[in-house]
Amino acid sequence: MQKCLACPRGCSVDRERGEIGFCGVTNEYIIGSADLHFWEEPCISGTHGSGAIFFSGCNLRCVFCQNRDISREVAGKKYSEDELVAKMLELEARGAHNINLVTATPYSFFIAKTLEKAKKQGLSVPVLYNCGGYESLEALRALDGLVDIYLPDFKYFNDDLARTYSNAPNYARVAGEALCEMYRQVGKLTLDEKGIAERGLIVRHLVLPACREDSKAVLKYISEILPASEVTLSLMRQYTPDFASENVPKNLKRRLTSFEYEDVLSYALSLGFDGFSQDKESAKKDFTPNFDKNIF
Numbered sequence: 001m002q003k004c005l006a007c008p009r010g011c012s013v014d015r016e017r018g019e020i021g022f023c024g025v026t027n028e029y030i031i032g033s034a035d036l037h038f039w040e041e042p043c044i045s046g047t048h049g050s051g052a053i054f055f056s057g058c059n060l061r062c063v064f065c066q067n068r069d070i071s072r073e074v075a076g077k078k079y080s081e082d083e084l085v086a087k088m089l090e091l092e093a094r095g096a097h098n099i100n101l102v103t104a105t106p107y108s109f110f111i112a113k114t115l116e117k118a119k120k121q122g123l124s125v126p127v128l129y130n131c132g133g134y135e136s137l138e139a140l141r142a143l144d145g146l147v148d149i150y151l152p153d154f155k156y157f158n159d160d161l162a163r164t165y166s167n168a169p170n171y172a173r174v175a176g177e178a179l180c181e182m183y184r185q186v187g188k189l190t191l192d193e194k195g196i197a198e199r200g201l202i203v204r205h206l207v208l209p210a211c212r213e214d215s216k217a218v219l220k221y222i223s224e225i226l227p228a229s230e231v232t233l234s235l236m237r238q239y240t241p242d243f244a245s246e247n248v249p250k251n252l253k254r255r256l257t258s259f260e261y262e263d264v265l266s267y268a269l270s271l272g273f274d275g276f277s278q279d280k281e282s283a284k285k286d287f288t289p290n291f292d293k294n295i296f
């Protein structure tokens, strides 16, 4: 990729020659962790786990990121395309309900080819694209027919918040357009007879401390661009200040209160959303995978 436009940042760097853009990665796959993962929504993790492949590098680098050791540090192991295909097939053979591509956005243009290869070699479980929502339409269109389930975040509505927390002031507009494209491709969430996701869209929103009005604005906006009844919402409560950068705004140095979360949840229900909520115990540091301990 000589002029990277793989995401809305549009850095235009020459990744083939090793130039680095905002996301921090070149043209090689760098994988932080690839293993069965049991902490996703129940219809994703099921009983056998989700085959989660955590890609290193990120085009958002949020100041409160829970996966910061791979999103900011770009740590992990290099994989060739054939090695990544083999890892997908191995995860399926181990019982994974799906192949869960976590933050693959910086690799979005070449992952389409890798997925085609994996499917030709027998990959048959659903492919899930798990991302921050800051996606280019061109990259998403390249995945049309290859991704079965989209699991994007929708993080902010307010441009100032998006700029302060993710350096992405146009986040809501970009994420809104991306969401509509994802919905066009996969539609409403469908489950198999065991309650495991087969196809469709699940939107995650993490409620942040002192940001409940923005959370409500996010939900309102989603309900304006897509019918709420068609969108499965995963309203996340797991914010913890343990991962926040040192110089984050004061509000991010505390946990979310029950009042804040429940207020946003009530609003979501009033708009007609259905989906998943989290209990208070989810806001723990050890709720996130430890990348040092996962097996490649």
Ligand code: SF4
Binding pocket: 004, 005, 006, 007, 008, 009, 010, 011, 012, 013, 020, 021, 022, 023, 024, 025, 058, 059, 105, 106, 107
């Ligand atoms: S994928 Fe990375 S290098 Fe390419 S435009 Fe996005 S942030 Fe920049």
